Amino acid sequence: MKKLIFGLSILSVLVACKKAEGAGGRASISGNIIVYERLYINGLCTDTVTYPGATENLYIIYGDGNTMYDDKIESSYDGSFKFKFLQPGNYTIFGYSKILHPGNNIPNNDDDYHTFEAVSKKVTVGKKENTDIGTIILIKN
Numbered sequence: 001m002k003k004l005i006f007g008l009s010i011l012s013v014l015v016a017c018k019k020a021e022g023a024g025g026r027a028s029i030s031g032n033i034i035v036y037e038r039l040y041i042n043g044l045c046t047d048t049v050t051y052p053g054a055t056e057n058l059y060i061i062y063g064d065g066n067t068m069y070d071d072k073i074e075s076s077y078d079g080s081f082k083f084k085f086l087q088p089g090n091y092t093i094f095g096y097s098k099i100l101h102p103g104n105n106i107p108n109n110d111d112d113y114h115t116f117e118a119v120s121k122k123v124t125v126g127k128k129e130n131t132d133i134g135t136i137i138l139i140k141n
Helices: 002-016
Strands: 023-041 044-052 057-062 071-074 080-086 089-100 114-125 130-140
Touching: 023 089, 023 114, 057 080, 071 080, 080 089, 114 130
Parallel strands: 023 130, 089 130
Antiparallel strands: 023 044, 023 080, 057 071, 057 089, 089 114
């Protein structure tokens, strides 16, 4: 009888201890970054080039209630990325695009003339699951 009570208490503790989103699990989230960059000649946009987003910073938010990021990684040389060792749950992955202020057609290196916009994807992952969120497009210039 004592073994049965002990076994039931251990089982109830294990069931009650559901891990929240975050590090420490076996799931992962992967994807790819593509960068669009505008080319200018004499202040006019003449073309847009597209290339893999190598060494772009990507951020992850654990759960639904947070507004601050929980972890940050850098994409690989080919624009691929992978957040590893995650618990099952909800996550938001995001990076930043640089956008010119309205009415400012001439790009320059002074960030006072630019705003940054978060480009994000929300995803739910299961246990031991690799979830591919596809491509995140970031705009530069």
